[in-house]
Amino acid sequence: MTNYSECIKARRSVRTYEKRIVDEALREQLLAFGQTIKNPYNLPVEFRFMEAGEHGLSCPVVSGTDLYVAGKIKAGGDACVAFGYTFETFVLYAWSLGLGTVWLGGTMNRPAYEAAMELGDDEMMPCASPLGYPAKKMSVKETVMRKAIKADERLPFGELFFDGDFTVPLTAENAGNLAFPLEMVRLAPSALNKQPWRVVKAGLWYIFT
Ligand SMILES: Cc1cc2nc3c(=O)[nH]c(=O)nc-3n(C[C@H](O)[C@H](O)[C@H](O)COP(=O)(O)O)c2cc1C
Numbered sequence: 001m002t003n004y005s006e007c008i009k010a011r012r013s014v015r016t017y018e019k020r021i022v023d024e025a026l027r028e029q030l031l032a033f034g035q036t037i038k039n040p041y042n043l044p045v046e047f048r049f050m051e052a053g054e055h056g057l058s059c060p061v062v063s064g065t066d067l068y069v070a071g072k073i074k075a076g077g078d079a080c081v082a083f084g085y086t087f088e089t090f091v092l093y094a095w096s097l098g099l100g101t102v103w104l105g106g107t108m109n110r111p112a113y114e115a116a117m118e119l120g121d122d123e124m125m126p127c128a129s130p131l132g133y134p135a136k137k138m139s140v141k142e143t144v145m146r147k148a149i150k151a152d153e154r155l156p157f158g159e160l161f162f163d164g165d166f167t168v169p170l171t172a173e174n175a176g177n178l179a180f181p182l183e184m185v186r187l188a189p190s191a192l193n194k195q196p197w198r199v200v201k202a203g204l205w206y207i208f209t
Contacts, residue, residue, distance in 0.1 A: 002092065002093055002096045003096070004089075004092055005180075005184060007092040007093075007095045007096050008092065008184050008187050008188070009187060010095070011091070011092060011095045011189075012151070012152075013100075013101070013102035013103070013146075013151065013189060014100025014101060014102055014130075014132075014134045015061050015062050015063070015102050015130070015138070015139070015141075015142040015145070016062075016063055016064055016134070016135040016137070016138045016139040016142050017062070017063065017064030017065035017100065017130065017132035017133060017134065017135055018064060018132065018133040018134070018135045018136075019064055019065075020132065020133045021067075022067055022099065022131060022132055022133070026097065026099075027049055029097075030047075030069070030090070030093070030094060030097075030099075030131075031047055031049070033090070033093050034047035034071070034086075034090055035047075037086045037089045037090065039081075039082040039083075039085040039086045039089075040081075040082070040085060041077075041078040041079075041081065041082040041085075042082075043073055043074065043077075043078065043079060043082040043083075044073070044074075045071040045072070045073045045082070045083055045086040045087070046071060046072050046073075047069060047070070047071045047090065048069070048070060048071075048072075048116075048117055049067060049068070049069050049131070050067075050068045050069070050070065050113070050116045050117070050128075051066050051067060051068075052066040052067075052068060053066055054116075055112055055113075055115070055116035056109070056112045057108070057109065057112050057113055057116065057128075058108065058109050058112070059104055059107055059108045059109075059130065060107060060141075061107050061141055061142060061145060062102070062104075062130045063139050063141075064132065064135055065130050065131065065132035067130065067131045067132055068113070068128050068129065068130050068131065069090070069101070069128065069129055069130075069131045070113055070116075070117050070125050070127070070128035070129070071083060071086065071087050071090070071125065071126075071127075071128075072117050072119055072123045072124065072125045073086075073123065073124060073126075074122055074123055075122055075123060075124040076122075079124065080126060083124075083126050083127075084126075087103070087126075087127060087129075088188070088189075091103070091129065091189075094131065098133065099131055099132065099133065100130075100131070100132060100133065100134040101129040101130065101131055102129055102130065103127045103129055103189055103191075104127055104128050104129055104130075105126065105127045105191055106191070108128065113125065113128050149192050149193045150193060151193050153193075154186050154187060154193075154195060155186070155195055157169075157170070157171070157172055157182070157183070157186060158170060158171065160182075160185075160186055160195065160197065160198060160199065161175065161182050161186075161198070161199045161200075161201070162198065162199070162200045162201065163200075163201050164200070164201065164202060165200060165202075166198070166200060170182075170199075170201055174201070175201065178201075182199060185197060185199070
C-alpha cells in the first residue's frame with residue numbers, strides 16, 4: 001500500500017539518472033497502475049512509455065535515461081485538473097518504487113513527444129517525464145537549475161493560505177483538520193516552482209483560486 005503523504009514529503013524532481021534499465025516487469029506494473037488511477041472528474045488518462053532514440057525525444061536538462069512516460073487526455077472541461085491529479089498520482093507511485101521523474105511541460109522538443117503519443121486532434125498531452133533510477137549525484141546543470149528556481153523551498157503556509165479573506169494569513173492551528181491536506185498542497189511541484197495556488201478559509205468553505 002503506497003503511503004502517499006510520505007512520498008509527497010520525500011519526492012523531488014529527478015533530472016539526473018543512473019544508467020540502469022527499468023525492467024519490463026516494472027514498466028508493466030507502472031502501466032497497470034496508471035490504468036487504475038481514478039481522478040475526481042472520472043476522465044481517463046492514457047499512459048505510454050517512449051524511448052528517446054526511437055522517437056527523437058530530447059530534453060536538455062535530463063541525463064542518464066532514454067525512457068520517458070507521458071499521458072494524454074481528451075481536451076476540454078476539467079481535463080487539465082484531471083490530468084494533474086492523475087499524473088501526480090503516477091509520479092508518487094513511481095517514487096514509492098524507487099523511481100525518479102520530473103514533470104516536463106516546456107523543456108523538451110514537444111512535437112516529437114506528441115507525435116510519439118499519437119495525439120489525436122481532440123487530445124492533449126500536458127506533460128511528459130523521464131523515468132529511471134535517480135543518480136547519487138546531480139549533474140551541474142540540474143544543480144544550477146534547482147538553485148535558480150529555489151526548487152528546495154516553498155512559500156510559508158501563511159503566504160499561500162488565508163483566513164476569511166486575502167488579508168489574514170491562515171495558521172495551521174486555525175486550519176483544523178485541513179492543516180495536513182493543505183501542507184500536502186504546499187509541497188506539491190509546480191512549473192518553475194511558482195506555486196500558483198492560494199486558498200481562503202471562508203466559514204466552513206475553502207475556496208481554491
Ligand atoms: C506543470 C509542471 C511543469 C514543469 N515543467 C518543467 C520543465 O519543463 N522542465 C523542468 O526541468 N522542470 C519542470 N517542472 C518541474 C519543476 O521545476 C519542479 O517541480 C519545481 O522546481 C519544484 O521542485 P521539486 O519537484 O524538486 O520539488 C515542471 C513542474 C510542473 C508541475
